[in-house]
Amino acid sequence: MTVRVSLCVSVLCVLFLICSAADVDENCRTKLTKLDPHLSAYMGQVFTIEATHDNDEHYTYLVGVCVNPDPVNSDSECGIVQYNTTNPSNRHCVGKVSTAQVSRTADGVWIELTYSGGDPYHTHCNGAARSARLIFLCDPLINGMGKFDFLEENRDENVCFYTFSLAAKAVCGSLLSAGDIILILFACLALLWAAAMLGGCLFKRFIQGAKGLEQIPLLEWYREFGNLEADGCDLVCRSRKRLVPEYREPTFGADTDDEDEKDDNLLPM
Structure with a gap:
C-alpha cells in the first residue's frame, strides 16, 4: 500500500512539473536566458507580494517570471495579476507575458523584464494599458533566490507602470575575479x-x-x-663586495734571483 501511494505521489509530481514547464512562455524564456543564462533558475517561478498604496488600499500581486501566475484564469497570457486584498474578485492584469521585453544596464548590475498590454486604466493615465517592470538586481550579500518587492506605481500622465525589484546573489551569476x-x-x-x-x-x-x-x-x-x-x-x-683573488703574471728570472739572495743570508759566514 505504501509503495502504491509513493508511486502515485511521484507521478503527480512529475505531471505537475511537466505542466508547469509547458506554461512557461518560450519567447520570454528565450529572451531572458539569452541575455543571462543563469536566470533560467527563475523560469516559471511565481511570487506573491503584499503592498499598500497611497490611498491606504491593500493589494496583492502575483508575479510570474515568463509564466501566468493566475490560478483563477490559467488560460490568460497575464504575467502579473493585481487584486484588492479585501475584494479578491476585483482583479486586473498588469502586463502580458507574450509582450515580454528584456534589457540590462551597461555595467550589468541589473536586468529588467518588462510586461505591457495589461488591462487599461479607468480614470487616469489617459486609459492606457497597464505595464510593469521586473528588475533583477545583483546583490552578493543576499543568499538564495530572493523575492520581489513592490517599489512603486508610477501614474505619470505620459508613462504609467508598476515597478518590482528582486535582489539576490543568484542574479550575479559567477563572481570569480x-x-x-x-x-x-x-x-x-x-x-x-x-x-x-x-x-x-x-x-x-x-x-x-x-x-x-x-x-x-x-x-x-x-x-x-x-x-x-x-x-x-x-x-x-648581498651588498658586501666579493673578494676576488688578484692575478699575478708569472715571472721566471727575477723570482729565481730573489730566492737565491734570500738563501744566501741563511748560510754561515
Whole structure:
C-alpha cells in the first residue's frame, strides 16, 4: 500500500512539473536566458507580494517570471495579476507575458523584464494599458533566490507602470575575479604536488626500500635547486663586495734571483 501511494505521489509530481514547464512562455524564456543564462533558475517561478498604496488600499500581486501566475484564469497570457486584498474578485492584469521585453544596464548590475498590454486604466493615465517592470538586481550579500518587492506605481500622465525589484546573489551569476581564479589554480597545483610527493614517497619506501631522507622523490633535484636559489640570492641581494683573488703574471728570472739572495743570508759566514 505504501509503495502504491509513493508511486502515485511521484507521478503527480512529475505531471505537475511537466505542466508547469509547458506554461512557461518560450519567447520570454528565450529572451531572458539569452541575455543571462543563469536566470533560467527563475523560469516559471511565481511570487506573491503584499503592498499598500497611497490611498491606504491593500493589494496583492502575483508575479510570474515568463509564466501566468493566475490560478483563477490559467488560460490568460497575464504575467502579473493585481487584486484588492479585501475584494479578491476585483482583479486586473498588469502586463502580458507574450509582450515580454528584456534589457540590462551597461555595467550589468541589473536586468529588467518588462510586461505591457495589461488591462487599461479607468480614470487616469489617459486609459492606457497597464505595464510593469521586473528588475533583477545583483546583490552578493543576499543568499538564495530572493523575492520581489513592490517599489512603486508610477501614474505619470505620459508613462504609467508598476515597478518590482528582486535582489539576490543568484542574479550575479559567477563572481570569480582574476585573483580568485589564480588562488584556485594555485590550490590545485599544490594539491597535485602533494599527491605526487605522497605517491613518490610510498613508491620509494615500499618498492625501492629507501630509508630516511632517501624516501623523498627527486631529492637531488631539490638540493640542487636550493643551491641555485642560494647562489642567486647571494648574487642579487648581498651588498658586501666579493673578494676576488688578484692575478699575478708569472715571472721566471727575477723570482729565481730573489730566492737565491734570500738563501744566501741563511748560510754561515
